[in-house]
Amino acid sequence: MGILTWIYLIPFLAAMIIVFTPPEKLRFIKWVALSATSVVLTLAIGLVVLYLQRIGGIHGSELMSGTRTELMFVERVAWFKALGIEYFIGVDGISVAMICLTAIVIFCGVLVSWGVTNRAKEFFAFLLVLVTGVFGVFMSFDLFLLFLFYEVAVLPMYLLIGIWGTGPKEYSAMKLTLMLMAGSAFILVGILAMFYYGGLHSFNMIDLAQVQIPKEAQAWVFPMLFVGFGILGALFPFHTWSPDGHASAPTAVSMLHAGVLMKLGGYGCLRTVYMLPEGAHAWAYFFMVLTTINITYGAFVAIQKKDLKYITAYSSVSHCGFVLFGLLALTATGLQGSVLQSFSHGIMTALFFGLIGMIYGRTHTRMIDEMGGIIKVMPFLGVAYYIAGFASLGLPGFSGFIAEVTVFVGAFSIDDLSVRILTVIATMSIVVTAVYILRALGRMFFGPIQNPEHAKLTDAVYWEKIPVGVLVFVLAFIGMFPGWLVRLIEYSLGPIMNNLSRQIM
Amino acid sequence: MDSGQLLVIANDLLIVALAFAVLGLDLFLPCNRKYISGYVALGGTLVLFLLFLFVLGKPGVAFGGIYSQDKIAIWFKALFYISTIITLLVSLDMVHNRATFKRTCNIFQAEYHGLLLFVLAGMNMLVCANEAIFLYVALELCTIPLYILVSYHRGDAKSAEAGLKYVIIGALSSGFLLYGFSLIFGMTGSTMLHDWARLLTWQPMTIAAVVCLLAGLGFKITLVPFHVWAADVYEGAPTPITAFLSVGSKAAGLAVFLKIFYLALGPLASEWNFIVAIMAAVTMTFGNTVAIMQTNVKRMLAYSSIAQAGYIIAAFVAVSQLGLASIVFYILIYIVTNMAAFAVVIVYYNHTGKEEIKDYAGLSISNPMLALIMMLALFSLGGIPPLAGFLGKFYLFSAAAEYGFYWLVFIGAVNSTISLYYYLMMVRAMYINPTDKMPEKIKVSPALTTALLICTVGMLMFGLAPQFFENIFGAAAIWF
Numbered sequence: 014m015g016i017l018t019w020i021y022l023i024p025f026l027a028a029m030i031i032v033f034t035p036p037e038k039l040r041f042i043k044w045v046a047l048s049a050t051s052v053v054l055t056l057a058i059g060l061v062v063l064y065l066q067r068i069g070g071i072h073g074s075e076l077m078s079g080t081r082t083e084l085m086f087v088e089r090v091a092w093f094k095a096l097g098i099e100y101f102i103g104v105d106g107i108s109v110a111m112i113c114l115t116a117i118v119i120f121c122g123v124l125v126s127w128g129v130t131n132r133a134k135e136f137f138a139f140l141l142v143l144v145t146g147v148f149g150v151f152m153s154f155d156l157f158l159l160f161l162f163y164e165v166a167v168l169p170m171y172l173l174i175g176i177w178g179t180g181p182k183e184y185s186a187m188k189l190t191l192m193l194m195a196g197s198a199f200i201l202v203g204i205l206a207m208f209y210y211g212g213l214h215s216f217n218m219i220d221l222a223q224v225q226i227p228k229e230a231q232a233w234v235f236p237m238l239f240v241g242f243g244i245l246g247a248l249f250p251f252h253t254w255s256p257d258g259h260a261s262a263p264t265a266v267s268m269l270h271a272g273v274l275m276k277l278g279g280y281g282c283l284r285t286v287y288m289l290p291e292g293a294h295a296w297a298y299f300f301m302v303l304t305t306i307n308i309t310y311g312a313f314v315a316i317q318k319k320d321l322k323y324i325t326a327y328s329s330v331s332h333c334g335f336v337l338f339g340l341l342a343l344t345a346t347g348l349q350g351s352v353l354q355s356f357s358h359g360i361m362t363a364l365f366f367g368l369i370g371m372i373y374g375r376t377h378t379r380m381i382d383e384m385g386g387i388i389k390v391m392p393f394l395g396v397a398y399y400i401a402g403f404a405s406l407g408l409p410g411f412s413g414f415i416a417e418v419t420v421f422v423g424a425f426s427i428d429d430l431s432v433r434i435l436t437v438i439a440t441m442s443i444v445v446t447a448v449y450i451l452r453a454l455g456r457m458f459f460g461p462i463q464n465p466e467h468a469k470l471t472d473a474v475y476w477e478k479i480p481v482g483v484l485v486f487v488l489a490f491i492g493m494f495p496g497w498l499v500r501l502i503e504y505s506l507g508p509i510m511n512n513l514s515r516q517i518m
Numbered sequence: 519m520d521s522g523q524l525l526v527i528a529n530d531l532l533i534v535a536l537a538f539a540v541l542g543l544d545l546f547l548p549c550n551r552k553y554i555s556g557y558v559a560l561g562g563t564l565v566l567f568l569l570f571l572f573v574l575g576k577p578g579v580a581f582g583g584i585y586s587q588d589k590i591a592i593w594f595k596a597l598f599y600i601s602t603i604i605t606l607l608v609s610l611d612m613v614h615n616r617a618t619f620k621r622t623c624n625i626f627q628a629e630y631h632g633l634l635l636f637v638l639a640g641m642n643m644l645v646c647a648n649e650a651i652f653l654y655v656a657l658e659l660c661t662i663p664l665y666i667l668v669s670y671h672r673g674d675a676k677s678a679e680a681g682l683k684y685v686i687i688g689a690l691s692s693g694f695l696l697y698g699f700s701l702i703f704g705m706t707g708s709t710m711l712h713d714w715a716r717l718l719t720w721q722p723m724t725i726a727a728v729v730c731l732l733a734g735l736g737f738k739i740t741l742v743p744f745h746v747w748a749a750d751v752y753e754g755a756p757t758p759i760t761a762f763l764s765v766g767s768k769a770a771g772l773a774v775f776l777k778i779f780y781l782a783l784g785p786l787a788s789e790w791n792f793i794v795a796i797m798a799a800v801t802m803t804f805g806n807t808v809a810i811m812q813t814n815v816k817r818m819l820a821y822s823s824i825a826q827a828g829y830i831i832a833a834f835v836a837v838s839q840l841g842l843a844s845i846v847f848y849i850l851i852y853i854v855t856n857m858a859a860f861a862v863v864i865v866y867y868n869h870t871g872k873e874e875i876k877d878y879a880g881l882s883i884s885n886p887m888l889a890l891i892m893m894l895a896l897f898s899l900g901g902i903p904p905l906a907g908f909l910g911k912f913y914l915f916s917a918a919a920e921y922g923f924y925w926l927v928f929i930g931a932v933n934s935t936i937s938l939y940y941y942l943m944m945v946r947a948m949y950i951n952p953t954d955k956m957p958e959k960i961k962v963s964p965a966l967t968t969a970l971l972i973c974t975v976g977m978l979m980f981g982l983a984p985q986f987f988e989n990i991f992g993a994a995a996i997w998f
Contacts, residue, residue, distance in 0.1 A: 095840070164902055175950045
């Protein structure tokens, strides 16, 4: 078994250990979860370093050529032969980046959940099963395997939100699960269509990308897959599960969900574009309009929300719109921005939800009107929240800036007036973002302390400072040294771009 | 008749012999020892199953082609054995316990087990039948004992009602089936299935025959609109029998369906598969939407099993090796999955006498293992990986897609989502809903523990190990 299998297997094994531990041994359970995620984080960072070494370092200029994505760390075994299904995992640079993101977020998520005491055993077990699925999706290159991991990633969410959530948790959990499963219905049809139209008797994504599936088939298979994955990526008008789900979920789950799970959608869409380039060209503009609505609509709704989690959730809808928007530009720069935005938004939103959880744990309210001046009692959390806010509105020096600029440049470089208009509209949402972020920051943290109870509150403790510190560090690190991430993505975009241009030839 | 032929039918004869032995033994058992018949039936079936697996389960033909045991038939027989063994395991408590709170003893224990073995014999015969009359007789052999078993709790009005309904509907469906057979006989002059495949052409009379056959078999495997009896019968019957009806008897119905529609009407597939596709879509949609409204676990599982029949029928439209293999494989998965769910219901009912969904509140805290198995079973029914149900459905849908029925795949996949709603309602009752009075800790009897263990291992193993499907897929080649 190679490094990749271990990356997803370790959380799963830890979950199994936890299942068979008596629930009274709370400390042991938490330490199992933490050590498993630390090991995985180490492995993921190791993976990044190894991958970068193999492609000639950060400053290398070599790009992947041809239309075949060359994978590394491949593990490939025939599995269900009757349908040519393989256990086929491997990584390209994009997968490496996403695996790294997942490892960071789950590590922080476990630390943030350190205070969970209600049925903690099941909580950590479900959390680890969830992350197993997420890791699996990012490394699978067999459509069946990808679909399998995808569903594993979706379902634990129901229980995580239903049991440990707040507010209308059962409603939100059910809505989220059913909408995402409906998405997987689209994906299933798309996968089977790929299998039969591809005619290779295989679900191998890379091989399928080499086949020119008939245009008429692509014309309906592409939207099937794109909408299927898009639902998870909060594509308008299928985004409605996301605000409710995020608002009701417990802290670690919101972090993981907005930070990583929604990125599964974008990632799936990226692979769809790779496999069905002709369909992508035909549908790009249509979906681009939808994602523009995502971006602006999400931002405007965020303005009028008073609940912190809803603000961040709608801001996620808006930011995840950038991921799909950049992707649909179908230019190298746009794709690059799209993946960068996935990564950056993942870290940023995890930080947001983590902080909101910590603040809510103290003030017991998430309404910004009921807070005020709390930076005086919790300076650490306040400053961290500021940093997250600035990253979110795209301040240079943080990762959000790099990502959004790349997306806009990528989209604007298309020589087509209507696309440029959409880009301009999307760009203007940044101003709206500034409005809701700054307004929330001002009301929550400054001014006199409104509620005298809040004066007695305390600042973050050590197990809260570590994850916040890690996430802030990553945000700034990418903001200032984006080179390694850019190199990872850039190296792997070649085959996708070559595939996209194959019909123009 | 030479000894080779005798060897081919030996398995079925031995089951009949065992059934008589169980009934005969009962005459010599004193009242407080009647429960022994259950263990004899269980042990005997187990021995016969092993004998079948290692000695008797060889392909062969008897009675001049009327009876042919091919590889698919062997797989089906194994499935029937598995479902009967699990049913016997989950019945032991109920059949025995009834004595404890009714009278000093239940004198009808041997009848229960004996009749179940007759059903097994009937199922074993029908899957080998290659001739219409023999097929019909075998089908009746496996249906008539079930009428009695359904009304086994004869003091209970619901059980008696269920029995009566089942008799009437069963007779009606047999009538349809026979009428369909006779129409085809009129056109072809033969009762052999392979003659039908050779001689039948698509003409108005064939349409009438196909409609009759669809109706007759539709009753057996609960296809909408021939499903109306299912929920009442499932609710009224003793729970182990409900479990058996929903898996074993359904598997038998599907075997007949396969025999007639694949072997006899296979060449005309392109004419009838659209009708079947529509029925599949309607069945799964209806089953799932009605299941949402149920508050009783047994009724919920009854409608869920109607929906599952819809999924299975969806794979019928591809008359191909993949279609056949995926159906057989799904039945295998469905047996362990549904039996797991029913086993939990039986355990819970035996101890508390309750079977409403809301009664399960707090089960995950008082009995975490039972709740976990129930959840796994429900997720497997809903098609969630890595459980077996996911792989099974994936194969079924890929079979439907093979013939180009993408819309059916879509409806099927959307239906999986709908079904997840009510499966999750059950999960919610067990895991999320707060409760003021915790259910007490339940001590599960050894027989039920074994059944739960077999089913759970099956659910996990069939979903990940490829050998089972490979084997079935290989076996399915001989029909095409």
